[in-house]
Every structure is written in C-alpha cells, then in structure tokens.
Amino acid sequence: MSRTDDVVDGIKRMIFDGELGPGDKLPVEKDLAERLGVSRGSLREGVRALSILGILDTRQGDGTYVTSLDPSRLLSPLRLVVDLHGEAEAQPFHAVRRVLETEAAGLAARRITPGALAEARALLDRVAEILGRSPVDHAQFIQADVAFHRIIAGQAGNPVLEALIETLASRTVRERLQRGRDDERAEPRTAQDHEAIWRALAAGDAEGARVRMAAHLLDVEESLR
Incomplete structure (x- = not known):
C-alpha cells in the first residue's frame, strides 16, 4: 500500500469513526501528516484523491473540509465512467437505468x-404545447422529459437511488434528442407514456407506475439500439 493510500484510508477512518463529519475542517497539514505517519507531500496527494471523489473540499487560504457527503456528489465520478463508454457499450447502462427508474416509480407512487404531482402535471401540459408547435423544439421537449423523470426519482425517498438515476439518465440525453429528430412518432409516444405514468402516480398505484415506467423505458432502450 502506498503512503497516499495510507492518507486516504486514515481520513476515511476518521469520518467512519465520527471524528470528522460533514462540514468539519481537517486538522492543519503538519498535525494531520504527523498523526497519519506520512510526509506532507503524501498527505496532499491523498487529499487531492479524496477531493476528486467528492469527500473533501480544499478552500484556498482557508483549509480543507469534509463535504456534505451527499450521495449525488459522491457518485459524480460514476458519470465519467458512463460517459467514457461509446454507443456500442451503452446498452448495459440503459438496462440498469430502466431497472432503477421502474423501482423509483413504484416508490414515488406511495x-x-x-x-410534486402538480409540478409533473405542469410539465406534461408544457410538453403538449411543445408538440403542438411546428416545428417542434426537440431541445425543449428533452428538457421537460428530463425534468419529469427527475421529479419521480426525487419523490422515491432514496437519495442514493436518485443520484444513480441522475447519473445514468444523463447518458441517454443526446441519443433521445437525436431520436426525436429522426422519428416523428417518438416524442408523441413518449408523451403518452408519461401521461400513463402520471395517472398511476396520481392514483397511488405503485404496481401500475412500475409497469408503465418499465414499458416506457424499454421502448426508449430498444429504439436507441
């Protein structure tokens, strides 16, 4: 194990043990390096690694702090992993997104x-307006589409699930935009799917919401192959 790894493990252990919590400031560099038994150079490398992971935040002239440790921040490096995979390798990410959002819809229905229900309704009404124009503004449609799914993920009551969905959904935005431009039936079909999902949510029908969301995302997934 490298000295940088010692730093990473040492600071993580301080957080796990409750010695450091969200928003807390780390001890000064000299004291922390001595405590962890490493050089200042190794300490800085370890702090940089933890900053990339969203665990620490170094503020110029002020010191280093533990971040909020919010799941969306801690999972942000996953977005790079998702983005680095090309179209030929995108299918597994779409499939995982479908599984997660299907469960989120069921949780949100309860x-x-x-x-939130009224906000989702307003988005669907906005989509109807967008589709009624000629030509259709595909970018605006996608913005409303993303916002609709984001509301559902946010209402599932699980911040980790919400963060994972946000990361994976971002992978399909470009493809969905191109899909709308290439297939004039795609966006009206998406709007119909969203209406069905909204009705299930409004009725508190968890199983119905799951079924509607799964069918919707399977259609999107297959169209993007």
Missing part, C-alpha cells in the same frame, strides 16, 4: 406530494 409517497409523491401534491406539489
């Missing part, structure tokens, strides 16, 4: 708030 707990969605009136405010």
Whole structure:
C-alpha cells in the first residue's frame, strides 16, 4: 500500500469513526501528516484523491473540509465512467437505468406530494404545447422529459437511488434528442407514456407506475439500439 493510500484510508477512518463529519475542517497539514505517519507531500496527494471523489473540499487560504457527503456528489465520478463508454457499450447502462427508474416509480407512487404531482402535471401540459408547435423544439421537449423523470426519482425517498438515476439518465440525453429528430412518432409516444405514468402516480398505484415506467423505458432502450 502506498503512503497516499495510507492518507486516504486514515481520513476515511476518521469520518467512519465520527471524528470528522460533514462540514468539519481537517486538522492543519503538519498535525494531520504527523498523526497519519506520512510526509506532507503524501498527505496532499491523498487529499487531492479524496477531493476528486467528492469527500473533501480544499478552500484556498482557508483549509480543507469534509463535504456534505451527499450521495449525488459522491457518485459524480460514476458519470465519467458512463460517459467514457461509446454507443456500442451503452446498452448495459440503459438496462440498469430502466431497472432503477421502474423501482423509483413504484416508490414515488406511495409517497409523491401534491406539489410534486402538480409540478409533473405542469410539465406534461408544457410538453403538449411543445408538440403542438411546428416545428417542434426537440431541445425543449428533452428538457421537460428530463425534468419529469427527475421529479419521480426525487419523490422515491432514496437519495442514493436518485443520484444513480441522475447519473445514468444523463447518458441517454443526446441519443433521445437525436431520436426525436429522426422519428416523428417518438416524442408523441413518449408523451403518452408519461401521461400513463402520471395517472398511476396520481392514483397511488405503485404496481401500475412500475409497469408503465418499465414499458416506457424499454421502448426508449430498444429504439436507441
């Protein structure tokens, strides 16, 4: 194990043990290096590695702090992994997204708030307006599409699930935009799917929401192959 790994493990252990928590400032460099038994150079390398992972935040002239440790921040490196895979390798990511969003829809149906339901309804009404124009603004359609799915993920009540969905959904935005331009039936079909999902959410029908979301994302997944 390298000295940098010692730093990473040492600081992570301080967080796990409750010695450091979200928003806490790390000890000064000299004291922390002595405690971990490493040089200042190794300490800086370890801090940089933890900063890339979203665990630490170094503020110029102020010191280094533990971040909020929010799942969306900690999972952000996964976005790079997703983006680095080309179209030929995209299918597994789409499949995982479908599984996660299907479960999120079921969870959201049991707990969605009136405010979130109204917000989702407003997005669907906006989509109807977008599709009624000629030519259709595909970029605006995708923005509303993404926002609709984001509401559902946010209402599932699981921040880790929400963060994973956000990361994987971003992988398909470009492809869905091109799909809308190439297939004039794709966006109206998506709007119909969203309407069905919304009705299940409004009825508190968890199984119906799962079925509708799974069918919708399977259609998207197959069209992107």
